[in-house]
Amino acid sequence: MTMNFGFHLPTRIEFAAGLLSQTGKLISRIFAGNKVLVVTDRGIQNSGICDQVVCSLKEQAFDITVFDRVEPNPKDRDCEAGSKLARQISADIIVAVGGGSVIDSAKAIALLKTREKPLSSYTGSGKITGKITAIAAIPTTAGTGSEVTRSAVITDTKRNVKMTIKDVLLAPKLALVDPETTCSLPAELTASTGMDALVHAVEAYTCKKANPLSDALALAAVEKIYPALPVAVRDGSNKLARNDLMNGSLMAGLAFSHADVGSVHCMAEAVGSLYDTPHGVANSMFLPVVTAFNAGHDPERHARIASICGLAANKLDPKKASENLVEQLDRLSNEISIPHFSELDRVNPADFEYLAEISAANGSTPSNCRPVTKNDYLRLFKDCYNRRR
Numbered sequence: 001m002t003m004n005f006g007f008h009l010p011t012r013i014e015f016a017a018g019l020l021s022q023t024g025k026l027i028s029r030i031f032a033g034n035k036v037l038v039v040t041d042r043g044i045q046n047s048g049i050c051d052q053v054v055c056s057l058k059e060q061a062f063d064i065t066v067f068d069r070v071e072p073n074p075k076d077r078d079c080e081a082g083s084k085l086a087r088q089i090s091a092d093i094i095v096a097v098g099g100g101s102v103i104d105s106a107k108a109i110a111l112l113k114t115r116e117k118p119l120s121s122y123t124g125s126g127k128i129t130g131k132i133t134a135i136a137a138i139p140t141t142a143g144t145g146s147e148v149t150r151s152a153v154i155t156d157t158k159r160n161v162k163m164t165i166k167d168v169l170l171a172p173k174l175a176l177v178d179p180e181t182t183c184s185l186p187a188e189l190t191a192s193t194g195m196d197a198l199v200h201a202v203e204a205y206t207c208k209k210a211n212p213l214s215d216a217l218a219l220a221a222v223e224k225i226y227p228a229l230p231v232a233v234r235d236g237s238n239k240l241a242r243n244d245l246m247n248g249s250l251m252a253g254l255a256f257s258h259a260d261v262g263s264v265h266c267m268a269e270a271v272g273s274l275y276d277t278p279h280g281v282a283n284s285m286f287l288p289v290v291t292a293f294n295a296g297h298d299p300e301r302h303a304r305i306a307s308i309c310g311l312a313a314n315k316l317d318p319k320k321a322s323e324n325l326v327e328q329l330d331r332l333s334n335e336i337s338i339p340h341f342s343e344l345d346r347v348n349p350a351d352f353e354y355l356a357e358i359s360a361a362n363g364s365t366p367s368n369c370r371p372v373t374k375n376d377y378l379r380l381f382k383d384c385y386n387r388r389r
Helices: 019-030 042-047 049-059 076-088 100-112 187-206 212-234 239-257 263-275 279-295 299-308 318-335 349-361 374-386
Strands: 012-015 035-039 063-067 093-098 134-139 151-156 161-166 174-177
Touching: 012 019, 012 239, 019 049, 019 093, 019 134, 019 174, 035 049, 035 076, 035 100, 042 049, 049 063, 049 093, 063 076, 076 100, 076 151, 093 100, 100 134, 100 151, 100 161, 100 279, 151 263, 161 263, 174 239, 187 212, 187 239, 187 263, 187 279, 187 299, 212 239, 212 299, 212 318, 263 279, 263 349, 263 374, 279 299, 279 318, 279 374, 299 318, 349 374
Parallel strands: 012 174, 035 063, 035 093, 093 134, 134 174
Antiparallel strands: 151 161
């Protein structure tokens, strides 16, 4: 665990059920300017959630344009198109309404609006100079925590790899978090995004860059997410479960943004770049296998997670508690119908060598609690592919 650390909270967070109707009032109090580019996707447009946001903004006399071309695993070409539109309308504010793909795209659009360089030139950490267009984020999934993170993950369509851009300037100025926006999510999306949030919490707590503040948030997130997830998958109308999932996702986002993630994300981003697998699904598939790989290297921290989940009764020794955690993550994945790696379209074992290479090159690989090599990744991909229900 990192003992010397910084902790910067650049985002104002407002959390409440029914908050969507207050969007216009809250933004008018915090942001300067009148011209708003709303960034979303077709699914959110069709759900009516975006219409509620637009209506609230119009009540405050904002001039609104909607960009709804965001795809899962957002692409650089769509971010470029969004930034071109933002320049055309001289947008003062970018309002993201959607899941992690939408919010990450909004960050890239805000960055590119006043810059000529390609998005790829900002890959890495701390490469942004000057201001970017102000961002407000309204998450509609309890998964990525992107509304409070300082990073954006965008697919480079020329190289077919995922780019991670990290800078505190990318953090939204305002996060409007309304758990009611998730009540209409289908079970499969609730499952994958909820597991994504659990991955964020587990990796934030076990990675080498963890610190006391990120630890507190990560463990609190696990405590919220773990019991709420299967309930919300079974009954999407359960408001308490939806509230706890959204709360946990928010805390997990803060945790990993101030620590890091690990090998689950490295593998998920490799698969997402090659097969266009949704990020939440990819993270969900790899969590049990990577946890099994990591648990023996740091049984105490994994045992602490097991204890939070109620899996370490009777003062079990850390090794046994960690084994219980691995078993339960596997059972949870099956219970909420997370697909297995071998069940995905296009997955080809001939690609595993390439996927292992990309994973090993990921900037978060050094943060994984257990040292991991390309050969380790290759074995993990094979193990995950050969798992059966």
